[in-house]
Amino acid sequence: MTASQISSERIWQALSAVPDPEIPVVSITDMGMVRDVQVDGERVTVTFTPTFSGCPALHVIKGSIGEAVRGLGVQEVEVKSTLTPPWTTDWMNADARERLRQYGIAPPAPAGEQLITLEAEPTRCPRCGSLNVRMTASFGSTLCKRLYVCDSCKEPFEGFKSV
Amino acid sequence: MTLTAQQLSEQQKTALITRLQALADDEIILAQRDSEWTGHAPILEEDxxxxxxxxxEIGHALMYLELRAALDGSDPDHLTYFRGPREYTNVQLVELPRGDWAFTMLRQYLYDAYEALYLDALRASTYxxxxxxxxxxxxxxxxxxxxxALWVERLGLGTEESSRRMQDALNTLWLYTEQLFTRTQDEDALITAGITPDPATVKARWEELVRAHLERCQLQVPTVSPLRLSRDQHREDLIYLLTEMQSTAREFPDAQVW
Structure with a gap:
């Protein structure tokens, strides 16, 4: 099969099966990381945006995108990254937020526009839904998360940062 | 007006390369100092x-170096691992040995406040x-x-020992802050064109923010005048830092897979 027969819908579909390497319950399209898919004859260009600039998973994601598209029989794949507009957790879809919550990670609160602030945003316990939570560490096991404990149900949990 | 790489004059291009490298070098050296705490921080969460x-910070350095690469075709890895201490253009604030936890947190705070405000102004860049x-x-x-900021508060308002250590750290670090706001070579050409912010403007905002916070944390800002240093002046400490940071890359310059 050649690329000219492949629709961008099929490519989007294939990309929606590429998991985020650090949080495998969500895919890179759930996360809003894939910004654009262009099919030009035999050539496919996928543009994605990094979540955190120092994220070590970026190379893996770039590789997985190429692999997923080549898996459809496309020979020439270019994976480009863009910084504009900057990725925000507001692009994460509702379904992905719910899956994160079920996985035990508090989904991100709306990021809003105030970029420099000393106050952390409110977060709910993914287990009992209480807002009576405490941040126990402002950084976590990956760049995108931080650590909390719920004072209502006593559950420690990870929360997604809002960016 | 928005500028593209093609629209930059030769002078602007050269000045921008210098500024980008300075921004990247500060990030790289500070990140290396911070990473010396890996496995040694007082508690796991802080590690x-x-x-x-x-x-x-390394992520930010890479973004600056990629912008430089787009201007002169340089290689970010090569610039990082194969330049010697005389070629690095970081400020001395970031190369000072890591010190104790108070020193580490205060340095990072002073730098973070500077970086956040510098970046805030840089968002308006015409490039x-x-x-x-x-x-x-x-x-x-x-x-x-x-x-x-929380650590500065916690230690500044903590025990007698923690506030003493914090004050000691401030007495040393404050001398090195001025260098963050010094113009790089021919930067006037960038500032006039709105490509980079005037460091003096960033400094005014920084001082206001930082002084208010330090006072709230009961720390006294030293009254001595800060050191005037240029970015090609380094301490002996940088030699040892680079030797360690670059050792693997220099040992195996042709390695493709790490």
């Missing part, structure tokens, strides 16, 4: 936090690729600032 912060990088990095920097 993780500092590793996260270091990782973000579009630079504005994009600033827009991205500033969102990450706010987490650093939240974290280190």
């Amino acid at each position: 993780i936090a500092l590793a996260n912060i270091a990782q973000d 579009a690729p630079l504005a994009e990088v600033a827009q991205k990095a500033v969102r990450e920097e706010k987490f650093h600032l939240q974290h280190t």
